[in-house]
Amino acid sequence: MAYKINDNCFGCGRCYAECRNGAIREGDGSKSAINPDRCTECVGWYKTPRCFDCCYVNAPEPDPAHKESREELLAKFKKLHPNKNPIVV
Numbered sequence: 001m002a003y004k005i006n007d008n009c010f011g012c013g014r015c016y017a018e019c020r021n022g023a024i025r026e027g028d029g030s031k032s033a034i035n036p037d038r039c040t041e042c043v044g045w046y047k048t049p050r051c052f053d054c055c056y057v058n059a060p061e062p063d064p065a066h067k068e069s070r071e072e073l074l075a076k077f078k079k080l081h082p083n084k085n086p087i088v089v
Contacts, residue, residue, distance in 0.1 A: 002036035009059035044077030044086035
């Protein structure tokens with residue numbers, strides 16, 4: 001499932017550079033936002049979601065509105081990065 005940003009976010013931007021899929025951007029006000037079409041929970045890149053790992057306030061969280069299996073997340077990775085092999089499967 002894709003991640004979303006909760007109200008704890010204060011828009012520090014630390015997660016932007018961590019997202020290798022380019023899924024995180026400035027959202028409304030001082031809060032960041034995650035594009036669920038680009039979020040793979042870091043499947044293909046890392047063992048755990050980097051946005052969550054680097055966040056001081058635990059703002060990223062699983063988005064129940066975008067449930068996906070690991071296989072679906074890996075397929076999304078391959079679609080976003082057709083010339084790359086997953087580092088972590």
